Amino acid sequence: QKQLELDASKKHNNNVLNTLFISVPERPSPVPFAQENYHELPSDFPPGAYIRMGPNGADYGEGFLDGDGMLHTITFPPNAAKCLYSSTYVDSLGRQKERQIGGRYVGTLGAAPKGLGLLGAVAQNMWMTKSTNGQKDTCNTAISVHGGRILALMEQGLPSELSIQRDGSVKTLNAGTYLDGALPKNDILTGGQLSAHGKTCPFTGDRIHVSYCTSNKPYARVDIFSINDEGEGFQAKKSFDVNLDVPSMIHDCAITEKYAVVLDFP
Numbered sequence: 001q002k003q004l005e006l007d008a009s010k011k012h013n014n015n016v017l018n019t020l021f022i023s024v025p026e027r028p029s030p031v032p033f034a035q036e037n038y039h040e041l042p043s044d045f046p047p048g049a050y051i052r053m054g055p056n057g058a059d060y061g062e063g064f065l066d067g068d069g070m071l072h073t074i075t076f077p078p079n080a081a082k083c084l085y086s087s088t089y090v091d092s093l094g095r096q097k098e099r100q101i102g103g104r105y106v107g108t109l110g111a112a113p114k115g116l117g118l119l120g121a122v123a124q125n126m127w128m129t130k131s132t133n134g135q136k137d138t139c140n141t142a143i144s145v146h147g148g149r150i151l152a153l154m155e156q157g158l159p160s161e162l163s164i165q166r167d168g169s170v171k172t173l174n175a176g177t178y179l180d181g182a183l184p185k186n187d188i189l190t191g192g193q194l195s196a197h198g199k200t201c202p203f204t205g206d207r208i209h210v211s212y213c214t215s216n217k218p219y220a221r222v223d224i225f226s227i228n229d230e231g232e233g234f235q236a237k238k239s240f241d242v243n244l245d246v247p248s249m250i251h252d253c254a255i256t257e258k259y260a261v262v263l264d265f266p
Helices: 002-009 093-101 115-129
Strands: 027-032 048-056 068-076 084-089 142-146 149-153 160-164 170-174 207-212 220-226 235-242 253-255 260-262
Touching: 048 142, 068 160, 093 115, 207 253, 207 260, 220 260
Parallel strands: none
Antiparallel strands: 027 084, 048 068, 068 084, 142 149, 149 160, 160 170, 207 220, 220 235, 253 260
């Protein structure tokens, strides 16, 4: 680990940030916290799980954001028992494809500012996978929880639905889900699947996402998801197009009591 940090510092020598760009090993089997890092929890501490998401595993020459989504999960068992920790990759369609063909997607986001480099990486992935899918669904950007359903999200790919087990282990239930037909089958290279940064209305409990598509109109879409009578979230409630003049990468959104705010910035 120390050598990896030293190698990383040659590219961006910042002692505080260096460790943020170093991949960590996958530990899918939950393990108890080390005794020296553990403090007793209050007896009435509620059971549950604390989940953090981020990219992991990108090659040294790739961009940090090309890494696959990894969930770091801290589980708080009932009765204030000792906490458990696990680190688990989202088993996305891209990772399943890599196992199937014995190859590996080339990172594209690291080359994104350079058009030719990006197109070259996409073309290489299409040739390797023998498909038109040149962008891997890394699902490495955010976690969204709604009505008991947990999604791993990214900007330009379908989400994957996850489950957190009582023992702290993480399972991918449905990779590349269209949420029961709620999401359009757009070109993943140009966005339009599902934004990674939705918001939950505190009054209605609805989940609101503003997604973008840069290839053709409409360039933006607002999706509203509700929770059904069985308590299941991400149920399609309403979707409407936003006819922007030009395409724009809409990374985030905002909501008020009455409005969804589309952040159409140049």
